[in-house]
Amino acid sequence: DQQVKQNSPSLSVQEGRISILNCDYTNSMFDYFLWYKKYPAEGPTFLISISSIKDKNEDGRFTVFLNKSAKHLSLHIVPSQPGDSAVYFCAASRSGAQKLVFGQGTRLTINP
Amino acid sequence: KAGVTQTPRYLIKTRGQQVTLSCSPISGHRSVSWYQQTPGQGLQFLFEYFSETQRNKGNFPGRFSGRQFSNSRSEMNVSTLELGDSALYLCASSLSEGEYEQYFGPGTRLTVT
Numbered sequence: 088d089q090q091v092k093q094n095s096p097s098l099s100v101q102e103g104r105i106s107i108l109n110c111d112y113t114n115s116m117f118d119y120f121l122w123y124k125k126y127p128a129e130g131p132t133f134l135i136s137i138s139s140i141k142d143k144n145e146d147g148r149f150t151v152f153l154n155k156s157a158k159h160l161s162l163h164i165v166p167s168q169p170g171d172s173a174v175y176f177c178a179a180s181r182s183g184a185q186k187l188v189f190g191q192g193t194r195l196t197i198n199p
Numbered sequence: 200k201a202g203v204t205q206t207p208r209y210l211i212k213t214r215g216q217q218v219t220l221s222c223s224p225i226s227g228h229r230s231v232s233w234y235q236q237t238p239g240q241g242l243q244f245l246f247e248y249f250s251e252t253q254r255n256k257g258n259f260p261g262r263f264s265g266r267q268f269s270n271s272r273s274e275m276n277v278s279t280l281e282l283g284d285s286a287l288y289l290c291a292s293s294l295s296e297g298e299y300e301q302y303f304g305p306g307t308r309l310t311v312t
Binding site for chain 1: 203232234241242243244247255257289291297299300301302303304305306
């Protein structure tokens with residue numbers, strides 16, 4: 088049972104444009120959501136997070152939006168840069184449970 | 200401040216053997232979690248340690264075990280290795296139990312032949 092889903096395995100975006108990565112979840116007990124970025128042969132790097140009491144969190148070029156009624160979150164990267172090319176993982180957690188539940192990841196490619 | 204370190208980075212073992220992987224968390228971090236990453240299953244939670252006690256365990260067989268030392272360093276052990284145990288094993292640390300944000304090490308790539 089995949090509780091966190093990233094339905095797009097890959098995404099290609101032109102440099103300078105907006106990249107939008109999507110994530111859906113099924114467990115309504117999740118109350119905290121995170122995005123990680125992963126390069127080959129490295130561990131995931133924490134990017135940005137959002138609590139379920141908010142619907143938006145912004146950090147520089149990265150913004151995460153949360154729609155609780157739709158159980159959907161998205162990561163916006165504006166403007167996209169070549170160094171953003173990586174695999175992006177959405178993760179979710181709930182109070183009292185330290186573990187993160189990850190989506191399958193989306194490979195983002197930024198084209199010059 | 201140094202990040203999470205994991206040793207060894209690469210390991211090749213034979214079916215039936217056992218293996219021990221090591222993780223040193225970020226200085227001051229007291230909680231350590233372990234994850235397995237495979238192409239088919241993605242990133243899956245193995246277990247979490249805090250104050251030398253296992254606090255949470257994922258859905259893995261008993262061949263997978265771990266421990267945490269008083270300095271917060273952690274080890275995980277896999278006994279009677281199977282081909283399907285070939286994966287990237289990632290360690291993540293956080294300040295304390297219940298902290299959502301976890302910081303990952305580079306992982307140990309285990310290949311079972």
